[in-house]
Amino acid sequence: MIIAKAMAVLRKDMLTAIRYRNGFVFGVVAPALQFATFYYLSRAVGPQFRPEGMPYFSFLIVGTGFYTFLLAGIHSFLRTVQESQQTGTLEVLMTTATSPATLLSLSALSAFASGIVQLLLYFCAGVLIFGVPHVNVIGCLSVFLFSVLISAAIGLFAAGLQIAIHKGSAVLWLLGSTAWLMAGTMFPVAALPARLRIVSGLMPFTHSLTAMRLALFQSANSQALIREIGILALFLLVLMPASVIFFSQMVRRARQFGTLSFY
């Protein structure tokens, strides 16, 4: 039944996306432009800059591509609640037989699914330019899975905040900007001052990006990769149950206060 629900959500989002024709076209063109930007930026920086021992272009593609993918997933949780509040569907969805947390997670599936297409395009373009890297496939898949689940947990927090204070987007914007600065998306974490490096280490995105780069480009360094995956597992262990409890509590409080559809 959960697969049927996932398919229904994907179909609904796909039909909606296609029928907003202009938005659909922009959504396809924008990543190509972003890719070109990174390519020329890395050329401008020059081949001598090799953060963490890899070409800057590869560093950028993984950093921004994977981070954008994860952030889009998180945003989708928030967006689902926001749009449902604005369109008036939230109360209807809350009275269906599907639990709110399940519904949100399924809605995020669409965002992750469309993000995967973009991510694969990035990867293929990178392969065309630089050739096939020695990828640690199992490591890569593990990092991907843990990172997506951690993003889902953060997304549930964001959705809970949106229901609670109706301004979840502001909190998420702050989180996203902080992570953009400190997680090693466009430059290595080593460039940050010591205190900010500590903060950076407390962010799961930092470990997602580091681990993904290790799995894609430094497959020989399995010790470091295992350590990073372990840290991601720890984040997941704490964040997932906490986010489910937080979201459930926020929905419950909104039912108590009668503010479920407020925005």
Place this chain on the structure above:
Amino acid sequence: MNSVVLESVQKIFRPGWLFPRATRQDTYALKGISLDVSPGEVLGFLGPNGSGKSTTLKLISTLLLPDRGRVLVNGFDTRSDAQAVKRQVGSALASERSFFPRLTARENLEFFAVLEDLPRREVASRVMAVLCDVSLEDAADKHAMKLSSGMHQRLGIARALLKSPSVLLLDEPTRSLDPTATSNFWKLIRRLSNSGITILLATHNFAEAAAVCDRAAILQRGELIAVPRLNDLSVEALRDFYLDVTGEQTSPLDWPEGVPA
């Protein structure tokens, strides 16, 4: 067993630190009301704006939790067994904006049908059946954003019927319908009631209450003041009874919708 039971239900809307509200004072929406509704009964909540009609329906639908007392649907408590309650209650409480505008009426219903755990092979036929119930079969492939207010209203009722509920909640179900659609809708209510579905509807409209309801729960400022049987009661008699028990000197101007002239 009664279909719906309300036991000393109190609902207070409070300004909370985490949930900003315009009002700084507690609002007593329901002041300890008790009510039993039998299977297959049609009960109308009658009262002016702010009397607690919609709040009562939202409590039964699990969208709200009571502050005191409890709400039971077929024996399930809305607080502790919300999922079980949701499986049995169909609600058309939302505004007409509550559909995905770029999806057709059929696509919208198919989406909600899956969320209601309908088996995949039954979705298409069930969707068509409920569209026929509300006479929307010809608009099945129209985008929701192109439907009129009345069509949205009927689509909302079709959505509530998708799960074949044992309890149906309707909030002012005929407010955007023309006289023909209203008359057809009243026939549908009677038909659903005869099939055993318990129906609770909030209305401003004495004519509607007299036409379809077995009983009317008259609410005034969050209090349940009378629950008369409406067997063969005329619209005028119902209005006179209402004025008598509420002590209001209401005029048609106080009832912007649906008051018989």
